[in-house]
Amino acid sequence: MNEQAARHAANAGNAAGRSGAESDAFRVLVVDDDPDMAAFLARMLAQQGLKADIAVDGYAALATIAADPPDLVLLDVQMPGPDGFEICRRLKASELTALLPVVLVTALEDHESRVRGIEAGADDFLSKPVRREELIARVNTLRKLHETRKELEGRRLAAEVQEKESIRKAFSRYLSPRLAERVLRDSPQGSDVFRDLSQRALVVALFADLRGFTRLSETVPVSNIVPMLNEYFTVITAAVHANEGTVFSMAGDSMLVGFNVPVPQLDAAERALNTARTVIQSFAPVAARWKRDYGLSTGVGVGIESGEVVVGNVGAPSFTSYTIIGDSVNVAARLMQRAAPNEVLIGPRAALALGSRLSGGIGPMQRRSIELKGKSEAVEVISFRVAPAD
Amino acid sequence: MSESIIVTVARDLEDLVPTFMKNRGKELETLRNALAAGEFEQLRQIGHRMKGVGNSYGFEKVSLLGQSIEDRAKAADRAGLEAIIDEYIEYLARVKIVYE
Numbered sequence: 507m508n509e510q511a512a513r514h515a516a517n518a519g520n521a522a523g524r525s526g527a528e529s530d531a532f533r534v535l536v537v538d539d540d541p542d543m544a545a546f547l548a549r550m551l552a553q554q555g556l557k558a559d560i561a562v563d564g565y566a567a568l569a570t571i572a573a574d575p576p577d578l579v580l581l582d583v584q585m586p587g588p589d590g591f592e593i594c595r596r597l598k599a600s601e602l603t604a605l606l607p608v609v610l611v612t613a614l615e616d617h618e619s620r621v622r623g624i625e626a627g628a629d630d631f632l633s634k635p636v637r638r639e640e641l642i643a644r645v646n647t648l649r650k651l652h653e654t655r656k657e658l659e660g661r662r663l664a665a666e667v668q669e670k671e672s673i674r675k676a677f678s679r680y681l682s683p684r685l686a687e688r689v690l691r692d693s694p695q696g697s698d699v700f701r702d703l704s705q706r707a708l709v710v711a712l713f714a715d716l717r718g719f720t721r722l723s724e725t726v727p728v729s730n731i732v733p734m735l736n737e738y739f740t741v742i743t744a745a746v747h748a749n750e751g752t753v754f755s756m757a758g759d760s761m762l763v764g765f766n767v768p769v770p771q772l773d774a775a776e777r778a779l780n781t782a783r784t785v786i787q788s789f790a791p792v793a794a795r796w797k798r799d800y801g802l803s804t805g806v807g808v809g810i811e812s813g814e815v816v817v818g819n820v821g822a823p824s825f826t827s828y829t830i831i832g833d834s835v836n837v838a839a840r841l842m843q844r845a846a847p848n849e850v851l852i853g854p855r856a857a858l859a860l861g862s863r864l865s866g867g868i869g870p871m872q873r874r875s876i877e878l879k880g881k882s883e884a885v886e887v888i889s890f891r892v893a894p895a896d
Numbered sequence: 897m898s899e900s901i902i903v904t905v906a907r908d909l910e911d912l913v914p915t916f917m918k919n920r921g922k923e924l925e926t927l928r929n930a931l932a933a934g935e936f937e938q939l940r941q942i943g944h945r946m947k948g949v950g951n952s953y954g955f956e957k958v959s960l961l962g963q964s965i966e967d968r969a970k971a972a973d974r975a976g977l978e979a980i981i982d983e984y985i986e987y988l989a990r991v992k993i994v995y996e
Binding site: 541542543613634 | 952
């Protein structure tokens with residue numbers, strides 16, 4: 507879609523995107539039932555390097571314009587069939603031809619025709635008998651206007667493409683490329699998606715954290731730490747995007763991911779569960795290499811909980827961040843802190859949402875009651891470990 | 897008949913002029929028939945057209961005659977129209993074209 511729009515924008519500068527040598531010629535349709543007058547006007551225009559076609563009456567004119575719109579119409583007033591006023595009115599009434607400049611050719615002293623022409627929406631007038639200097643001057647003025655208009659239209663389209671691109675960039679900070687594409691497709695004003703969601707929503711929150719990295723970071727050269735973290739985040743972000751999760755934040759070595767936001771996902775809890783497993787499994791080869799190189803174990807700990815949260819852009823005007831705030835986010839964070847390397851802890855509400863899907867194929871599970879900071883009562887959680895090569 | 901009337905036409909219109917002259921001949925026929933039938937509206941329209949096209953090619957007289965035909969047709973002035981059509985016949989017979 508984006509590519510198409512860009513092509514359109516590039517073409518807008520040319521003569522309506524036609525190809526071939528003739529495409530650059532400014533095309534005028536001369537409409538006159540007097541063949542001598544039509545031939546005279548066409549000749550004058552051709553001498554200016556313009557391409558002139560002739561229509562001998564109103565019906566022929568309308569058919570020609572509909573089939574292949576010219577860049578300008580020179581329109582005689584008196585004609586059998588629909589006259590010049592009628593044709594002008596019809597052209598100006600149609601969305602497709604409203605911007606097509608129309609020059610009405612009237613008798614010099616015919617003031618009534620001028621008034622009617624203005625009412626019909628004519629862009630300019632030319633007096634009969636036609637003086638060639640006047641014809642050329644009027645056509646050239648409208649041609650310049652037309653070219654400016656096309657250029658502006660081209661710029662407007664380019665700006666539109668650029669705006670879409672910036673929305674896409676803003677999106678891809680949070681969403682998987684596939685999800686961003688879908689959101690943009692469904693809502694051309696993509697920013698609405700974020701604006702409209704400054705509200706309460708049911709979200710499945712997932713926190714992932716790199717266990718053992720603090721100790722590892724004390725033993726590796728400082729210059730290695732950022733590349734290692736980047737490698738870790740790259741691997742787990744890919745896993746998140748594969749499940750169409752939304753990355754809300756990365757801080758230190760932990761990451762907050764949301765599901766069912768900003769677009770609804772009926773299987774949000776399942777996606778979170780799959781993400782937890784994929785994150786741990788796809789990080790395992792990296793952990794193995796680090797262990798080989800530095801002799802210390804690392805692994806990803808994951809906490810998941812679902813519940814109602816507030817979603818929105820939070821921050822100061824100069825720096826806002828798309829954020830989810832709520833108890834389920836806090837619980838997921840606390841669970842992550844309690845999770846061992848390669849362990850997933852699922853809060854009670856997420857466990858409820860997963861229901862029977864928890865039992866299928868995820869290996870031995872434990873029901874545990876754990877105390878969480880900030881909670882007066884112990885929380886019932888489900889825990890399981892993911893084998894690095896499951 | 898009497899001497900020629902010289903009309904100067906732009907050279908870039910030269911190839912269009914034979915058709916233009918042929919159409920004037922046809923026009924004359926139409927004018928006479930219309931007058932015979934008393935079709936003043938048709939006469940007015942033809943006069944109006946002559947007025948527009950004549951000068952554009954450089955035939956000032958055709959425009960002037962067209963103007964007179966238009967005016968007299970509006971007034972349903974049969975005798976006046978007859979006189980102008982005769983003048984048109986004579987003009988077409990005498991006109992000589994020079995291109996430059």
